[in-house]
Amino acid sequence: MYPDTLQLIEEKMQEGVFPGAVVRFIESENDENYVLGNAQVEPTIVSMQEDFLFDVASLTKVVCTTTIMLKLKEAGKVSWDQSLHSLLPDFQNETITLRHLLTHTSDIQTYIPNRDQLNAQELRTAYLNLQPGEELGEVVKYTDAGTILLGFLIEKLYQKDVIDVFKQEVLQPLGMSDSLFLPQAPYDKIVPTEKLSDGTILKGMTHDPKARVLAEHAGNAGLFTNMKDLSKFAKMYLKLGRVSDMIYLHDKTVQELLCDQTPTGNGARSIGWDLKYSPLDRSPLLFHTGYTGTFLMLDVIKKSAFIFLSNRVHTEDHRASYVKHRDEILVCYLKERMQRYQK
Template sequence: MAPTTPALERVAAAVDAALTPLVRDGGPPGLTWGVDLGGERLIRALGHRDLDATLPVAEDTIYRISSLTKPVTAVAALTLIEDGQLALDQPVADLLPELADPRALVRPDSPLTETVPARRAITVEDLLTFRLGHGMDFATMGAPNPLDDQLATLGLGMGPPAPQRHLPADEWLAALGSVPLRCQPGERWLYNTGAELLGVLLSRVTGVSLGDVLHRQVLDPLGMPDTRFSVPAPSLGRWGPCFNAADPDGTPAGQLDLFDPADGQWSSPPPFEGGDAGLVSTAKDYLTFAAMLRDGGSVGSTHVLSSERVEAMTTNQLSTDQLRAGGPSPDGSTGWGLGVGVALGDPTSSVVGSYGWDGGLGSAWRNDTARGLSAVLLTNQSWMSPTPPAVTESFWSVLAAQVPLDD
């Protein structure tokens, strides 16, 4: 897609100049990036889908977007709330009886026998805000405790997305319901499990698969044909492997490790359609989704969500104490809305983004309301630490410098 304005031409030249050396040196082998600036859109591609540099990436290359799935699932849930099929304060046990009458650990590291009754029911809002009591604790990640040991024994251990190895929804939910909550509902922000549960909830309330819910409520109205839970055969020519950097800090050092081959975890429909990290997509598709949120819930004449819901979704819902206890970002700069990360400070001349999120398999998205900007970066190399790799940091730095703040 050619630049359509002088402003976008300058952005394209600067981004390509910054990212080309990184791609040339294998970090990552290939990427597609895109920006939408006040409705003017640009998508560019660099590098290759394979390590032999024989299969170029393109503007329509399909990528594993992992945790960029979470905002899509959240928007679908909010549309059902607007339709009256769900309510934020509704107990999820109405539809997920496996979670009725939960008990919580006395302390997150308590033995599984040391529990107390939950002080209240888990609600739909808890799933969206990740305050349901289940999930990954960033503050203590890696420290052994009895709950994580039991989750691993049940096949519920935390790790990179692997759709074909995930338990089917009903089996997974029964296993989750057999263990106590890590903490009381509403008490702490804990990562990921809320989005998995939200996907199961959406399927049960509608009586169809999560994929069907997402297509009906979000993807089809917006015209996002390449966003789905597996890559269909006619699209495999736009698909490829995903790689790991050899060094733990995400900086490539020669040979890359294969994380997932082209015929791997996303090459056929999975047993569990994960509302947390299961989708694949393209830069064009995800920019359309991002622009819809930036523009208040509509794209052109297509209405998906009310502006009031978008505002609530993109406003931080976490208290100061919850952020201090372990929030979405190591440096404390990011809060959490309804299924999306929210910047706690305003965009500046060196910082892009009012809200957005990242995917650990190499994707990143930000909407910047001060700049009228939506931007997405999709790569075929996973992150190896919570700190963004150089290619992601460079992308945001260039955009901050090239796209001025609105007066």
């Protein structure tokens, strides 16, 4: 389906950009799936398997947190321009809105002294006291703080731990039966991530340090999932919110995500999602990445998707060089896709 893109991915893997990957291209009713390389290289080599679970890091933001917020808006429980404080009075600022948090335009000042020494309650208190800078609503600055705070809001509205809300309202209705949070041993089917300074290799433990501390209260990361389940999520979007005969999200909700939702209208961010544009006709594409080496690109209009799962942080994190390689893969895919549609 996309031979040039696949070849480039294989070349990047051979160069050591990531040890292995699971890749899926979706075009309407047709899927092509590829399983490449190794899931693990230390302490022993383990070949990649299609059903292995990845720590997808910030894909948790769009699969879970954003989805819950969309459903809350559909139910009339929230509106995007409400202040977070009006819904979560524990948050000590009255100007930051849900739109600011969901489009990364809150300019929230995220420095927390001794952050990595704080326990879950102390970290929660620190986030509830964060304040915006002078560019509130004006610039896009990607941050985990938004979905961490929205996780606290979801807990207040549902009166449950946020990961229990995610399981009940997202994973179960979408049939994402392999997906989970806070895995229990054995971790045989879980792809490991980074080697810590003490020599520990994270496997079955959340890679993101904030989500690792917040555990069941983390709205920014912590989802372990595989290609089968992520494809179910993607296809729900491509079917404008439908799952079989069930309306999971209204078609209008999905279509509104294809528009810039930042306060200025020119920030190239939607609710929860990054907006990319097709080089073919400038049609909008929904995009999101995960720090560990994952990304998801959806073309709702043309019913296509590109899902990429790797554990590029295993065993070492070389983020700057990886981002350059990742962007080359995306450019190749979009170019090959344009050629495909022009035929």
